Amino acid sequence: MGGVRVLVGTHKGAFVLTSDERRKDWDVSGPHFAGWDIYHVKGSPVNPDRIYASQTSGWFGQVIQRSDDGGEKWEPVGNDFSYDGVPGEHQWYDGSLRPWSFTRVWHLEPSLHDAETVYAGVEDAALFKSTDGGAAWTELSGLRKHDTGPQWQPGAGGMCLHTILQHPSDPDRLWVAISAAGAFRTVDGGQTWQPINKGLRSGEIPDQDSEVGHCVHRIDMHPSNPDVLYMQKHWDVMRSKDGGDSWQEVSGNLPTDFGFPISVHAHEPETVYVVPILSDSQHFVPDGKLRVYRSRTGGDEWEALTNGLPQRDCYVNVLRDAMAVDSLESCGIYFGTSGGQVYASSDSGDNWAPIVRDLPAVLSVEVQTLS
Amino acid sequence: MIRVVLPAHLRTIARIDGEVQLDVAGQVTQRAVLDALEAEFPKLRGTIRDQGTQQRRAFVRFFACEQDVSHDSPDEPLPDAVANGTEPFMVIGAMAGG
Numbered sequence: 082m083g084g085v086r087v088l089v090g091t092h093k094g095a096f097v098l099t100s101d102e103r104r105k106d107w108d109v110s111g112p113h114f115a116g117w118d119i120y121h122v123k124g125s126p127v128n129p130d131r132i133y134a135s136q137t138s139g140w141f142g143q144v145i146q147r148s149d150d151g152g153e154k155w156e157p158v159g160n161d162f163s164y165d166g167v168p169g170e171h172q173w174y175d176g177s178l179r180p181w182s183f184t185r186v187w188h189l190e191p192s193l194h195d196a197e198t199v200y201a202g203v204e205d206a207a208l209f210k211s212t213d214g215g216a217a218w219t220e221l222s223g224l225r226k227h228d229t230g231p232q233w234q235p236g237a238g239g240m241c242l243h244t245i246l247q248h249p250s251d252p253d254r255l256w257v258a259i260s261a262a263g264a265f266r267t268v269d270g271g272q273t274w275q276p277i278n279k280g281l282r283s284g285e286i287p288d289q290d291s292e293v294g295h296c297v298h299r300i301d302m303h304p305s306n307p308d309v310l311y312m313q314k315h316w317d318v319m320r321s322k323d324g325g326d327s328w329q330e331v332s333g334n335l336p337t338d339f340g341f342p343i344s345v346h347a348h349e350p351e352t353v354y355v356v357p358i359l360s361d362s363q364h365f366v367p368d369g370k371l372r373v374y375r376s377r378t379g380g381d382e383w384e385a386l387t388n389g390l391p392q393r394d395c396y397v398n399v400l401r402d403a404m405a406v407d408s409l410e411s412c413g414i415y416f417g418t419s420g421g422q423v424y425a426s427s428d429s430g431d432n433w434a435p436i437v438r439d440l441p442a443v444l445s446v447e448v449q450t451l452s
Numbered sequence: 453m454i455r456v457v458l459p460a461h462l463r464t465i466a467r468i469d470g471e472v473q474l475d476v477a478g479q480v481t482q483r484a485v486l487d488a489l490e491a492e493f494p495k496l497r498g499t500i501r502d503q504g505t506q507q508r509r510a511f512v513r514f515f516a517c518e519q520d521v522s523h524d525s526p527d528e529p530l531p532d533a534v535a536n537g538t539e540p541f542m543v544i545g546a547m548a549g550g
Contacts, residue, residue, distance in 0.1 A: 116461065117461070138461070139510075139511055140459075140461070140509065140511040140512060140545045140546070141459075141461055141462060141465075141499040141500070141509065141512070141545070142498050142499050142502070142509055143498060144465060144495075144498075144499065157465055157495040160497070160498045160503075161497070161498065161503045163503065163504045183504075
């Protein structure tokens with residue numbers, strides 16, 4: 082019988098939550114790497130026993146952990162994320178120029194096509210690739226060396242490359258997103274990149290037609306239709322019908338169009354999930370109510386999903402990598418909060434229940450569907 | 453034989469208990485000790501000093517003979533008591549944050 086394995090990164094360690102396909106009873110293992118920030122944990126779609134974790138701290142830098150047995154045993158692998166050549170400079174908050182400097186890995190994206198290949202999105206923003214299971218990393222420096230690079234500047238959380246999407250059938254076609262530079266696309270395996278931010282509107286920058294400078298929080302797509310992209314921007318939920326060439330706002334009737342994560346249903350390419358959050362400074366859900374919003378129309382028309390979620394006195398946030406979907410017949414949705422809860426729905430979001438309530442603040446949630 | 457004391461998180465990564473004992477060829481300096489440490493435990497590369505610049509991480513300190521030698525040149529000789537193994541070279545995670 083199949084099941085699911087939910088991989089949770091928190092402010093103080095990683096946790097692995099497993100269940101059968103009913104998703105009612107859960108085993109919890111962890112904390113793995115206790116005391117460290119675990120920014121992201123993700124498994125290989127090619128070999129589900131292969132899992133990578135980004136383990137990072139302000140004290141001891143960056144460690145990449147790899148498991149080859151589904152998360153029971155872990156081994157540190159390569160952690161040398163040296164930029165290609167002289168790093169150059171980017172904008173700092175005060176308008177001065179500052180040298181690119183590696184801080185941490187925000188996101189690990191195992192290849193859809195090869196179990197040994199994995200991508201890493203890092204701060205300061207750059208994309209790295211390993212073709213030997215994380216032992217050695219090479220920067221795909223065409224991105225950082227794009228003509229607009231000196232104009233990039235950090236968002237409040239740092240200048241991070243946090244989203245990496247792969248075309249389901251063409252390994253050379255990738256999309257990435259950077260806070261606060263925007264979204265970029267390559268069609269040649271990362272040698273050259275094109276900013277894809279037309280149609281984004283950001284009140285925080287003076288030129289609304291600027292090629293870069295937009296604070297994209299997350300992008301997702303459905304593998305059956307990779308031309309359609311969904312974006313949660315700092316403000317605004319956006320949709321592209323042309324692989325990112327242009328964007329249209331689909332925030333519709335959301336109570337606030339600020340948020341971090343966005344996910345697409347496993348079997349319904351037009352069904353999308355977001356978690357609206359108050360901003361700019363509050364960064365918690367509106368009205369004390371934790372509500373996931375679902376659109377079955379690719380945006381514009383949204384419904385609140387509340388069954389099983391706290392509807393009073395709740396003031397948590399849900400970060401950009403902290404929502405995921407499984408691909409069981411009845412699609413499961415998962416998300417983790419700054420309050421340490423991980424919630425699951427086994428019916429596309431109609432009903433929710435907590436898997437765990439008292440973890441450290443959740444930084445990331447991914448799920449593997451096991452056969 | 454040089455004795456090195458590591459903080460708990462780095463002992464976990466290196467999978468060791470207690471002190472590390474290292475053979476260091478030539479003059480015993482911070483750089484020589486850390487080179488020998490990273491050669492013996494490659495998983496510690498990048499955790500104490502930056503892999504590119506070799507600079508000490510901001511929240512890591514080095515103590516020897518009850519002195520903070522963090523700001524000494526990495527090529528300055530460490531005290532004789534460290535060089536002869538009487539006292540350990542201590543790698544400390546600074547008190548900071550939660």
